[in-house]
Amino acid sequence: AQSVTQPDIHITVSEGASLELRCNYSYGATPYLFWYVQSPGQGLQLLLKYFSGDTLVQGIKGFEAEFKRSQSSFNLRKPSVHWSDAAEYFCAVPMEYGNKLVFGAGTILRVKS
Amino acid sequence: GAGVSQTPSNKVTEKGKYVELRCDPISGHTALYWYRQSLGQGPEFLIYFQGTGAADDSGLPNDRFFAVRPEGSVSTLKIQRTERGDSAVYLCASSKLAGTDTQYFGPGTRLTVL
Known part of the structure; x- marks a missing residue:
């Protein structure tokens, strides 16, 4: 069955720093x-x-x-984080013809000044 | 244009009561979805409508949950005999077409069962 894993529950980055949030999926x-x-x-x-x-x-x-089939990953990136980016981020994949989305558990991003 | 709207934004009820949650999708969107998001988790699928009919209700946790979309637009999620475990944010989404078309989410209804 389709599934999504977001390994990081919380991430803290400094404002202006780069960001990468990980997402791994299982899909046929x-x-x-x-x-x-x-x-x-x-x-x-x-x-x-x-x-x-x-x-x-x-x-x-x-x-x-970036979608990387060999790694079953779809990581989210931003070169320079702004304080307003603080939020929770979810990766999702559709299940069974796309009629419903399967979400990861989410990653909470905290931005420190 | 207007996005997906949900009412009420917050609902507090007592255990055993009946509640209705309303979703008004984006005009012209034929597909409508309900999800439930518990604290610290991602949204979980409940039910999907294509037009007026429930095309997939496999995510409804039990027969206390029911949803309708009588005219193919507004949808109501109904929960009977509420339990404390039903406390969550209920999210509605709509998409122009079914399938992999982008789903646009409303702000959610936070349900608290005391």
Whole structure:
């Protein structure tokens, strides 16, 4: 069955530092992959998605993610983190024709000044 | 345009009571999804509608949970005989089409069962 693992529950980075959030997936075929962000009290906002083609995907707010089939990974990156990036980040993969998403447990990002 | 809206934003109820949670999807979106997010976890799928019909309700935890979408737009999630374990944030999402089309999420309803 499809599954998503986000190994890091919490990550703290300094403002201006680079960021990488890890996501590993289990999926039978070429997956569709999503990253969502959730700020306190807010709904989930789509950062970026991978469907096919170029394995490096650009998203909103300066985020990017790279699909690596050999490692079953879809890590999220940002070259320079801003204090406003503090939030919880979720990786997700669709299950069974994409009619429902399976989410990882999330990574809480804290940004220190 | 307007995004997905959910009402109420917060609901506090007593154990054993009945609650209804409402979702208003993005206009024109045919697919609607309900998820439940417990503290410290990612959202978990509950039910998916394509139009008026529940195409997949495999995530509903038991028969106390039920959802409807009578006119293919607004959906209501209904929970009977609430239990403390039902306390969570209930998220609604919609997408233009079913399948892998992007799902857009509402802000959620935080349900607290005392």
